[in-house]
Amino acid sequence: MPRSPARSDRPAQRGQAPSGRKASRPKTDHRTRQPANEYELEVLSGLERVAATELEAVPLARDIRGLRFWFPGDPQRLTRLRSAVATYRVRNWDVPRPRGLLGHQQLGELTEFLHSVVAFGGHASFRLGAAGKESTVMQRLAEELEERLNLPHKPEDGELLIRLRPQEQGGWDVLARITPRPLTARPWRVCNMTGGLNASIAYATHKLAGQRDIDRIFNPMSGSGTLLVERALMGPYDALVGVDIDPKAVECSRSNLKAAGREVEVAMVDALHTGLPARSFDLVVADLPWGDAIGTHGGNEVLYPAFLTEMHRLTSRQGRVAVITHEIRLFERLLRDQSKWHAHELLQVYSGGHWPKVYLLTKR
Numbered sequence: 001m002p003r004s005p006a007r008s009d010r011p012a013q014r015g016q017a018p019s020g021r022k023a024s025r026p027k028t029d030h031r032t033r034q035p036a037n038e039y040e041l042e043v044l045s046g047l048e049r050v051a052a053t054e055l056e057a058v059p060l061a062r063d064i065r066g067l068r069f070w071f072p073g074d075p076q077r078l079t080r081l082r083s084a085v086a087t088y089r090v091r092n093w094d095v096p097r098p099r100g101l102l103g104h105q106q107l108g109e110l111t112e113f114l115h116s117v118v119a120f121g122g123h124a125s126f127r128l129g130a131a132g133k134e135s136t137v138m139q140r141l142a143e144e145l146e147e148r149l150n151l152p153h154k155p156e157d158g159e160l161l162i163r164l165r166p167q168e169q170g171g172w173d174v175l176a177r178i179t180p181r182p183l184t185a186r187p188w189r190v191c192n193m194t195g196g197l198n199a200s201i202a203y204a205t206h207k208l209a210g211q212r213d214i215d216r217i218f219n220p221m222s223g224s225g226t227l228l229v230e231r232a233l234m235g236p237y238d239a240l241v242g243v244d245i246d247p248k249a250v251e252c253s254r255s256n257l258k259a260a261g262r263e264v265e266v267a268m269v270d271a272l273h274t275g276l277p278a279r280s281f282d283l284v285v286a287d288l289p290w291g292d293a294i295g296t297h298g299g300n301e302v303l304y305p306a307f308l309t310e311m312h313r314l315t316s317r318q319g320r321v322a323v324i325t326h327e328i329r330l331f332e333r334l335l336r337d338q339s340k341w342h343a344h345e346l347l348q349v350y351s352g353g354h355w356p357k358v359y360l361l362t363k364r
């Protein structure tokens, strides 16, 4: 009889698996009486804490160890996680190396496991993501899976991403991404722009800056609108306004907001000369030009100090300003040389080859 997953109920580990049982299996959750599967989240490096907090709020997620957990029933809820890049269903095989997965029994179990993921996600192709994926063993595995899953193997962009990884306690984990695309490829993103922010960073920034339904929020330099959409989807606020100096960006953010089903005002205005009265906003959230794909380092020497001065004018006495930037040296120098803001670093995150930081400023 399947056991219910208590906290101490770990997946089968090498040397502990009952004889004849090669793979860790779904368990039955004692509260829902539904089979529970093990999952793992992939997140951008630096967002682990935000993702763990989001995960803790998922009803029925249990036995949470970092970003790994058990969850019973329909995984649809796990596709709505906003701080994760992807959700994987995980199973461990008690084999010393990937070659062991080619055994008759293991291949049967692996196929059954992957079928259950495809039945949920509707993937149309697959690929392997593992060190040594060019090896003979991996190629044989790909050939076997192509036949057994009846899905084409597309090494570059296959939808069912299957990762193989040795597990610390023994055996090999197989992780299968439950959605054909990453969760950060948001359904609302119908328009992309160079320099567009990763949506999970936008979500994390809002979470850490705090949400209050009385906030009047300003998103200067809104680009394709990532920060606007993610905040609009988060729940109530008093006002939310975006501006960008580039008409294409304004159009782009409007398209994304429309696709998200949210009405937010976005204007083509210079963020430093809005003509708005002092203290118009309680929260400013800005992804400033990083000086590479967007803007220049020389231009930022002028833009950044002007931004700090104008946002000081535009925010209320208790106002907060959250800034995402990769111009870390410049920004920290400016903060050191001024006396108007208290600043603290909220996070540093890996994003597309960069390590931008997110700061929260409050008025002194």
Ligand SMILES: C[S@@+](CC[C@H](N)C(=O)[O-])C[C@H]1O[C@@H](n2cnc3c(N)ncnc32)[C@H](O)[C@@H]1O
Residues within 6 Å of the ligand: 193, 195, 196, 197, 198, 220, 221, 222, 223, 224, 225, 226, 227, 243, 244, 245, 246, 249, 269, 270, 271, 272, 287, 288, 289, 290, 294
């Ligand atoms: C790093 S991008 C923002 C990307 C955005 N977070 C996204 O997800 O697409 C910076 C944006 O600042 C805008 N910008 C630069 N200077 C500006 C200014 N003075 N006023 C308003 N927008 C400005 C650029 O047009 C660009 O869209």
